[in-house]
Amino acid sequence: MATSKPLDVIKDDLWKNNPVTIQILGICSTLAVTNIFLNTLIMGLGLTFVTAFSSLTISLMRNIIPQRVRMMVQTLVIASFVVIVDIVLKAYVPDISKALGPYVGLIITNCIIMGRLEAFASSNKPSLAFLDGIMSGVGYMYVLLVISFFRELLGFGTVLGYQVMNPLMHSIGVSEGWIQWSFMIMAPGGFFMLALFIWIANSISMTKITHPQK
Amino acid sequence: MEGLSPWVIFFASIFTGNILLVYFLGMCSFLSVSKQVKTSLGLGLAVVFVLTITSALNYIVYYYILEPLNIEYLRYIAFIIVIASVVQLLEMIIERISETLYINLGIFLPLITVNCAILGVSLFMVIRKYTFIQSVLFGAGSGIGWMLAILAMAGIRARLNEQKIPPALRGPGIALIISGIMAMAFIGFSGIVQIQ
Numbered sequence: 001m002a003t004s005k006p007l008d009v010i011k012d013d014l015w016k017n018n019p020v021t022i023q024i025l026g027i028c029s030t031l032a033v034t035n036i037f038l039n040t041l042i043m044g045l046g047l048t049f050v051t052a053f054s055s056l057t058i059s060l061m062r063n064i065i066p067q068r069v070r071m072m073v074q075t076l077v078i079a080s081f082v083v084i085v086d087i088v089l090k091a092y093v094p095d096i097s098k099a100l101g102p103y104v105g106l107i108i109t110n111c112i113i114m115g116r117l118e119a120f121a122s123s124n125k126p127s128l129a130f131l132d133g134i135m136s137g138v139g140y141m142y143v144l145l146v147i148s149f150f151r152e153l154l155g156f157g158t159v160l161g162y163q164v165m166n167p168l169m170h171s172i173g174v175s176e177g178w179i180q181w182s183f184m185i186m187a188p189g190g191f192f193m194l195a196l197f198i199w200i201a202n203s204i205s206m207t208k209i210t211h212p213q214k
Numbered sequence: 215m216e217g218l219s220p221w222v223i224f225f226a227s228i229f230t231g232n233i234l235l236v237y238f239l240g241m242c243s244f245l246s247v248s249k250q251v252k253t254s255l256g257l258g259l260a261v262v263f264v265l266t267i268t269s270a271l272n273y274i275v276y277y278y279i280l281e282p283l284n285i286e287y288l289r290y291i292a293f294i295i296v297i298a299s300v301v302q303l304l305e306m307i308i309e310r311i312s313e314t315l316y317i318n319l320g321i322f323l324p325l326i327t328v329n330c331a332i333l334g335v336s337l338f339m340v341i342r343k344y345t346f347i348q349s350v351l352f353g354a355g356s357g358i359g360w361m362l363a364i365l366a367m368a369g370i371r372a373r374l375n376e377q378k379i380p381p382a383l384r385g386p387g388i389a390l391i392i393s394g395i396m397a398m399a400f401i402g403f404s405g406i407v408q409i410q
Contacts, residue, residue: 076295
């Protein structure tokens with residue numbers, strides 16, 4: 001891993017070793033906010049920020065951190081960046097900050113960040129670690145954005161808060177409009193959507209392995 | 215939250231507001247450890263134990279140290295330090311007291327520091343403005359709820375090994391679908407009592 005190229009890092013984080021579909025890391029804190037697209041976006045950006053900068057910090061300090069207190073240092077670095085995110089969100093988007101509730105703080109225990117710090121940042125150059133942090137964050141975010149897009153669309157009939165399903169239903173002659181799948185907004189919807197996503201992603205990578213020429 | 219009986223919160227946090235199936239907290243270890251009933255039980259007990267203690271300690275830290283000093287925004291750092299130290303301390307104590315307990319419970323303790331359920335319960339406690347007794351019972355109830363979920367999951371997964379599952383869905387995929395079905399079952403409880 002020590003001699004990774006930037007391009008490999010990007011490919012790895014976005015698809016081949018995607019934190020959500022392959023490593024199944026860090027779904028704890030953010031699955032809960034995927035019922036509304038905008039909240040997920042804000043959460044994903046916050047997480048990307050924290051991952052990128054804590055990777056950078058840990059990578060800069062990688063030679064001076066004693067092995068024994070490594071975990072503690074990493075946790076404190078992550079927690080400090082999460083405090084920054086929390087304060088910024090409270091100041092600029094108070095409504096969303098309230099809706100996210102405790103889940104912003106739970107970025108600290110998101111295993112993706114810790115996992116990247118352990119596996120990558122503590123043994124790589126700062127610039128590469130920073131890139132890896134951003135890419136892991138993005139790889140994580142786009143999966144959740146896909147999930148939240150469908151959950152919001154089916155659950156509320158909206159995209160980014162705009163009603164789209166109702167007019168669509170009216171235009172094809174269904175007068176009741178869109179009947180909301182309240183199931184999608186609740187917890188089971190999140191579990192099923194993520195399972196579906198993993199299923200599809202795994203099927204695609206499996207066909208690639210069995211037919212490498214195509 | 216003054217008026218709510220602590221026991222209502224206790225039972226509500228086990229069933230209607232299950233920390234795992236409703237709030238998605240503690241998913242990582244839930245998915246990775248739930249392969250065997252025995253290990254799930256060990257981890258579950260450790261979570262109950264740590265959750266009860268840390269929710270009490272974090273209550274004291276928040277209301278008697280952070281709030282008087284007006285540094286509530288540092289709660290994430292304070293909470294995580296409390297949790298990490300409690301886990302470390304427990305590990306040492308258990309190691310001294312009993313070897314069998316250490317083998318059964320101690321090896322799971324380091325895993326717990328990064329279990330989001332622990333930090334999540336402390337954060338919920340602050341947001342919902344629980345009193346001390348309510349917080350402790352909320353912590354214990356959430357821990358028991360988590361243990362219940364992981365035990366049920368491990369029991370189901372033990373049976374799954376012999377079933378025909380689409381290859382792409384094996385492992386985490388099917389585990390998530392089962393959690394989804396379990397979450398649906400737990401929604402059935404939600405008419406009984408609501409805690410927000």
